[in-house]
Amino acid sequence: MRLVVLPGDGIGPEITAATVAVLEAVSDRFGLGLALEHELAGHESLKRYGTTLRPELLEKVRAADGLVMGPMSTFDYLDESKGGINPSMFFRKKLDLFANIRPARTYPGVKHPAVAEFDLVVVRENTEGFYADRNMESGGSEMLVTPDVCVSLRRITRECCNRIARSAFRVAMTRRKRVHAVHKANVLKIGDGMFLEECRKVAAEFPEVTMDEYIVDAMAAHLVRAPQKFDVLVTTNMFGDILSDLTAELSGSIGLGGSVNAGTRYAMAQAAHGSAPDIAGQDVANPFSLILSTAQLLDWHAERLGSTNFAAAARAIEVAVADAVAAGETTVDIGGRLGTAATGKAVVARL
Missing domain, CATH: 3.40.718.10 (Isopropylmalate Dehydrogenase)
Incomplete structure (x- = not known):
């Protein structure tokens, strides 16, 4: 190698x-x-x-x-x-x-702020979402409309949603066979709605794996309250970036x-x-x-x-x-x- x-x-x-x-x-x-x-x-x-x-x-x-x-x-x-x-x-x-793919777990002997020991993985989409430096073929996806107004575009595609969901289910098959799809489809109805649709499609191909769905702000609260409940979190780019830092710190240190x-x-x-x-x-x-x-x-x-x-x-x-x-x-x-x-x-x- x-x-x-x-x-x-x-x-x-x-x-x-x-x-x-x-x-x-x-x-x-x-x-x-x-x-x-x-x-x-x-x-x-x-x-x-x-x-x-x-x-x-x-x-x-x-x-x-x-x-x-x-x-x-x-x-x-x-x-x-x-x-x-x-x-x-x-x-x-x-x-x-x-x-x-970002695992987070507690280690015996390391002080941590989590309420219990845990072992989970965040599987985060990495190539689109709100990330202005990578979601366009050329140029960025942030625009300064006036000196006081900025518009930021988020790109979500079925292909990227499907393949990140598939990655998460494959990881889950090596662990406790549970996937938690994290989204904000109550507000981002089209983009995160598409993400959830693809997660559900992939879930049908993995009958051994249980999938549930969490709104992202609720997931942040649940992780602080009871991180031991979770196995493999799958989500879009920015949500995954934030939640994976949270789970790393909950383990005691990033x-x-x-x-x-x-x-x-x-x-x-x-x-x-x-x-x-x-x-x-x-x-x-x-x-x-x-x-x-x-x-x-x-x-x-x-x-x-x-x-x-x-x-x-x-x-x-x-x-x-x-x-x-x-x-x-x-x-x-x-x-x-x-x-x-x-x-x-x-x-x-x-x-």
């Missing part, structure tokens, strides 16, 4: 280095033959090449088996004409990474939230959090989010190949992280005393 690795901005290089050490260890243990190709994107690329993302990187990623991307300071990249391309948006759009962006042919491991420039270079950032994201990437590759080795490697990373957390071999944000690099080494030792 050949992976392109982009360390990103802020804390990105630190957590990426810890993640690379874990990937190398798991490759040795399971004979995966991982080949890592290191490239630049983000601020370092902008300094060196005048652009946050060189066009030739796309072809390198397409020729590889996956992409590992550290956090990017995407809010800084405001002007594409000056090289400020958002790498996260770019790869999600160009590679059609339509499913953002630094525990893995995230894979997956399509039919390509996939990208990406930490669920941002670049946190305020703590960059201090060796305090939690590397678990990116480490767990790469486990999801290996699992995605395993499913494509039907490979038991890659699947076992993914599970081994998840177990090693859980064991490290239980032993207190973690960064300060979740109660440990280790730095970023030492936390990565603790996972490597367990592998």
